[in-house]
Amino acid sequence: xxxxxxxxxxxxxxxxxxxxxxxxxxxxxxxxxxxxxxxxxxxxxxxxxxxxxxxxxxxxxxxxxxxxxxxxxxxxxxxxxxxxxxxxxxxxxxxxxxxxxxxxxxxxxxxxxxxxxxxxxxxxxxxxxxxxxxxxxxxxxxxxxxxxxxxxxxxxxxxxxxxxxxxxxxxxxxxxxxxxxxxxxxxxxxxxxxxxxxxxxxxxxxxxxxxxxxxxxxxxxxxxxxxxxxxxxxxxxxxxxxxxxxxxxxxxxxxxxxxxxxxxxxxxxxxxxxxxxxxxxxxxxxxxxxxxxxxxxxxxxxxxxxxxxxxxxxxxxxxxxxxxxxxxxxxxxxxxxxxxxxxxxxxxxxxxxxxxxxxxxxxxxxxxxxxxxxxxxxxxxxxxxxxxxxxxxxxxxxxxxxxxxxxxxxxxxxxxxxxxxxxxxxxxxxxxxxxxxxxxxxxxxxxxxxxxxxxxxxxxxxxxxxxxxxxxxxxxxxxxxxxxxxxxxxxxxxxxxxxxxxxxxxxxxxxxxxxxxxxxxxxxxxxxxxxxxxxxxxxxxxxxxxxxxxxxxxxxxxxxxxxxxxxxxxxxxxxxxxxxxxxxxxxxxxxxxxxxxxxxxxxxxxxxxxxxxxxxxxxxxxxxxxxxxxxxxxxxxxxxxxxxxxxxxxxxxxxxxxxxxxxxxxxxxxxxxxxxxxxxxxxxxxxxxxxxxxxxxxxxxxxxxxxxxxxxxxxxxxxxxxxxxxxxxxxxxxxxxxxxxxxxxxxxxxxxxxxxxxxxxxxxxxxxxxxxxxxxxxxxxx
Numbered sequence: 001x002x003x004x005x006x007x008x009x010x011x012x013x014x015x016x017x018x019x020x021x022x023x024x025x026x027x028x029x030x031x032x033x034x035x036x037x038x039x040x041x042x043x044x045x046x047x048x049x050x051x052x053x054x055x056x057x058x059x060x061x062x063x064x065x066x067x068x069x070x071x072x073x074x075x076x077x078x079x080x081x082x083x084x085x086x087x088x089x090x091x092x093x094x095x096x097x098x099x100x101x102x103x104x105x106x107x108x109x110x111x112x113x114x115x116x117x118x119x120x121x122x123x124x125x126x127x128x129x130x131x132x133x134x135x136x137x138x139x140x141x142x143x144x145x146x147x148x149x150x151x152x153x154x155x156x157x158x159x160x161x162x163x164x165x166x167x168x169x170x171x172x173x174x175x176x177x178x179x180x181x182x183x184x185x186x187x188x189x190x191x192x193x194x195x196x197x198x199x200x201x202x203x204x205x206x207x208x209x210x211x212x213x214x215x216x217x218x219x220x221x222x223x224x225x226x227x228x229x230x231x232x233x234x235x236x237x238x239x240x241x242x243x244x245x246x247x248x249x250x251x252x253x254x255x256x257x258x259x260x261x262x263x264x265x266x267x268x269x270x271x272x273x274x275x276x277x278x279x280x281x282x283x284x285x286x287x288x289x290x291x292x293x294x295x296x297x298x299x300x301x302x303x304x305x306x307x308x309x310x311x312x313x314x315x316x317x318x319x320x321x322x323x324x325x326x327x328x329x330x331x332x333x334x335x336x337x338x339x340x341x342x343x344x345x346x347x348x349x350x351x352x353x354x355x356x357x358x359x360x361x362x363x364x365x366x367x368x369x370x371x372x373x374x375x376x377x378x379x380x381x382x383x384x385x386x387x388x389x390x391x392x393x394x395x396x397x398x399x400x401x402x403x404x405x406x407x408x409x410x411x412x413x414x415x416x417x418x419x420x421x422x423x424x425x426x427x428x429x430x431x432x433x434x435x436x437x438x439x440x441x442x443x444x445x446x447x448x449x450x451x452x453x454x455x456x457x458x459x460x461x462x463x464x465x466x467x468x469x470x471x472x473x474x475x476x477x478x479x480x481x482x483x484x485x486x487x488x489x490x491x492x493x494x495x496x497x498x499x500x501x502x503x504x505x506x507x508x509x510x511x512x513x514x515x516x517x518x519x520x521x522x523x524x525x526x527x528x529x530x531x532x533x534x535x536x537x538x539x540x541x542x543x544x545x546x547x548x549x550x551x552x553x554x555x556x557x558x559x560x561x562x563x564x565x566x567x568x569x570x571x572x573x574x575x576x577x578x579x580x581x582x583x584x585x586x587x588x589x590x591x592x593x594x595x596x597x598x599x600x601x602x603x604x605x606x607x608x609x610x611x612x613x614x615x616x617x618x619x620x621x622x623x624x625x626x627x628x629x630x631x632x633x634x635x636x637x638x639x640x641x642x643x644x645x646x647x648x649x650x651x652x653x654x655x656x657x658x659x660x661x662x663x664x665x666x667x668x669x670x671x672x673x674x675x676x677x678x679x680x681x682x683x684x685x686x687x688x689x690x691x692x693x694x695x696x697x698x699x700x701x702x703x704x705x706x707x708x709x710x711x712x713x714x715x716x717x718x719x720x721x722x723x724x725x726x727x728x729x730x731x732x733x734x735x736x737x738x739x740x741x742x743x744x745x746x747x748x749x750x751x752x753x754x755x756x757x758x759x760x761x762x763x764x765x766x767x768x769x770x771x772x773x774x775x776x777x778x779x780x781x782x
């Protein structure tokens with residue numbers, strides 16, 4: 001290695017070591033709580049003043065110098081680049097004695113030269129994309145040299161020469177930035193880059209942003225981009241109103257009226273795939289076009305981009321992210337992820353990020369717009385976690401889900417950009433599939449516009465596979481045409497990955513299964529009445545008539561084994577067939593599935609359970625187990641589960657049906673423990689005990705389902721057994737329908753044992769249960 005290379009390597013290592021040392025000091029500084037940092041500065045100030053008093057120094061100059069040094073240290077640790085500029089200005093200030101000697105203390109020239117420093121620093125910070133401290137240093141160095149060189153001529157010549165030299169350097173830096181920008185603009189930009197002209201949190205600004213000012217954008221262009229988006233009419237109307245407010249503020253300012261700068265921070269709420277990020281980019285362009293932002297760029301971030309690995313590092317990481325976004329928009333997606341209480345403990349890292357974000361949102365409100373985005377319910381909980389969030393992020397924009405027509409329009413737009421087209425038979429199929437997804441309420445879960453784009457791409461891939469597999473030379477038209485079969489295949493592939501997406505049962509099928517159940521006539525009548533009410537409500541809604549709030553949550557009360565779980569599954573199929581639920585799935589749960597091991601964990605566990613049930617039915621068996629009267633101090637865990645369940649029952653009433661089931665007397669006592677239970681679960685279905693004939697019917701149905709039958713003698717024995725257990729009041733304890741099923745299963749087992757010992761048997765014997773088998777089964781069960 002040459003000596004010059006060694007020198008460069010040594011210089012690089014020393015700079016790296018110095019930078020690492022500085023970052024370590026910054027980390028340790030921010031690791032200290034703010035109160036401790038303030039106390040530390042006071043202690044240092046007192047210590048210096050004590051030393052000054054002991055050494056008989058002048059106290060006032062010492063105090064001023066110490067405060068200035070401490071302030072500079074704090075500035076350097078918080079804002080290193082600004083501190084570097086201050087350091088350059090301090091060096092410029094040290095030249096004052098020299099200027100006074102050269103130009104004389106009686107002239108204003110030294111003072112005017114000192115004034116040049118702040119002026120240059122201000123202009124240097126306005127010239128973005130180049131380090132302001134370096135611009136300040138170069139300008140002041142040139143000014144100082146010119147002033148000293150021209151001092152023999154005259155003071156005024158030296159002064160004007162210094163200002164001229166500084167202006168020349170500033171102009172040079174500006175031209176340099178513009179040249180670099182022009183070079184970046186000549187580079188070809190792909191379609192994807194044009195669509196995604198933003199800044200990722202972990203990377204840098206686009207080339208145009210690094211090397212010069214972004215291209216000019218008019219308000220009309222930005223609003224035209226907004227109008228070109230499909231759907232989102234409520235969002236467009238709100239953004240147009242925001243643009244009108246900005247224009248009105250500009251007109252008031254031009255008319256001489258004083259008003260605040262129309263900057264604000266936003267909350268974007270809505271399901272995924274509804275254009276929140278795209279609207280954020282358009283909003284950035286609107287504020288930029290009005291001259292309220294320095295760039296139209298958007299820095300996108302999530303929790304990982306703000307939160308550090310240890311306390312103190314989070315504030316540094318969040319501040320650096322905001323520094324990159326200054327002059328534009330910071331878009332924080334799924335902002336509620338900053339409050340991560342997954343283990344039931346406070347999230348100190350997330351709280352530190354929120355506090356830093358709040359402070360910078362206030363301090364830099366004239367140079368930065370922050371947008372918090374995410375699902376509405378989670379975002380509401382996040383905003384309520386800190387009073388400062390609601391006050392600073394007061395402007396809310398709600399993004400609706402796309403309807404089937406808009407999804408179809410998005411798909412066709414994607415296909416047009418790809419150069420594809422739909423065959424005549426494909427468009428009706430595509431619309432029908434989107435209507436089916438919308439009816440099930442699955443649009444949000446599948447991702448709205450993202451789902452439409454994925455479907456367009458998957459259909460094109462299915463077309464390519466079909467054309468290539470056909471062999472031969474395909475026609476040009478075949479290479480760009482998507483058929484109904486391609487659409488259906490793509491749809492099946494995409495939805496197959498989605499849990500619970502299956503062929504929705506028809507209403508007639510669900511009701512037929514209900515009617516085939518043995519007994520339960522009062523339950524059947526009530527379920528038919530509920531179905532009729534839901535059907536009429538849907539008909540009224542389709543015709544634009546007012547609709548009363550539909551019953552969504554139920555209480556199933558009755559003894560065990562009376563078909564409560566089975567009826568819950570049928571009710572889920574009915575709601576799904578009517579389009580009131582996304583799928584007919586039933587999630588079954590009991591106390592253990594809702595209650596955690598410590599306070600705080602219960603709410604998390606209950607919320608996770610409800611999240612799993614969203615789109616279907618949550619069936620909580622023996623729900624009164626949530627209120628355990630055996631605890632002397634009250635069941636705080638169960639109460640927490642009940643409160644969480646009540647909140648979700650209200651918040652997600654359009655996305656889930658909750659059924660609380662159990663014995664009638666215990667359910668009455670449970671509902672009386674909390675007024676919210678009785679009001680939200682006001683639809684009761686009473687399940688009676690089975691009669692002897694109904695129990696016999698259940699046993700015969702079970703046997704027929706397995707290809708078996710009871711002979712006449714065995715049938716009479718069954719009737720006698722069921723008459724006796726019902727007359728003696730034992731049937732509820734035995735489990736009603738479960739007892740009938742268990743009796744058949746045990747009798748079939750006795751039959752198999754008997755025939756196995758016999759050695760041979762014909763088909764009739766293999767499928768017939770005799771009186772002997774029934775009596776043996778009763779003996780075993782009694």
